[in-house]
Amino acid sequence: MRIAVGSDHAGLRLKSVIVEFLKRKGHEVRDLGTHSEESTHYPIFAKEVCLALQNSEVDRGVLICGTGIGMCITANKFEGIRAALCLNEYMARMSRLHNDSNVLCLGDRVVGQELALSILDVWLNTPFEGGRHEVRVKLIRDIEKEACQPDG
Numbered sequence: 335m336r337i338a339v340g341s342d343h344a345g346l347r348l349k350s351v352i353v354e355f356l357k358r359k360g361h362e363v364r365d366l367g368t369h370s371e372e373s374t375h376y377p378i379f380a381k382e383v384c385l386a387l388q389n390s391e392v393d394r395g396v397l398i399c400g401t402g403i404g405m406c407i408t409a410n411k412f413e414g415i416r417a418a419l420c421l422n423e424y425m426a427r428m429s430r431l432h433n434d435s436n437v438l439c440l441g442d443r444v445v446g447q448e449l450a451l452s453i454l455d456v457w458l459n460t461p462f463e464g465g466r467h468e469v470r471v472k473l474i475r476d477i478e479k480e481a482c483q484p485d486g
């Protein structure tokens with residue numbers, strides 16, 4: 335799978351671990367920064383990852399900040415992005431089965447490295463269930479299109 339990964343300074347440590355993990359598993363990884371511990375702004379990297387996904391340069395995205403919240407809020411502003419903040423494997427599995435999430439958000443200050451990798455592994459290996467959930471994801475797309483219409 336082609337996967338773009340991004341973090342701010344608070345997610346840098348976990349990002350390095352995740353990049354190595356994904357490479358070991360044979361994925362094609364695009365590390366879109368940040369690349370230093372200097373304080374920075376999470377929306378910059380959420381945007382980079384989401385644009386790569388929207389442009390079909392990658393199949394999935396992983397975003398990490400201190401809590402994962404800022405990344406998740408930002409990513410869900412982008413059309414076609416379904417970002418899920420997951421704190422455990424159950425949330426990761428359900429976000430794929432029911433929501434067809436295409437971006438995983440993680441909080442470096444919330445989950446330990448082992449748990450984060452386990453969440454990631456489940457998220458990567460769980461398919462979308464489709465069926466009734468297809469209808470719901472389509473409804474999200476419809477709302478997205480309505481919300482993007484300029485005022486008439």
Ligand code: RB5
Pocket residue numbers: 342344345376399400401402403404405
């Ligand atoms: C940075 O201190 C922190 O606010 C950021 O990483 C993230 O947790 C925001 O949601």
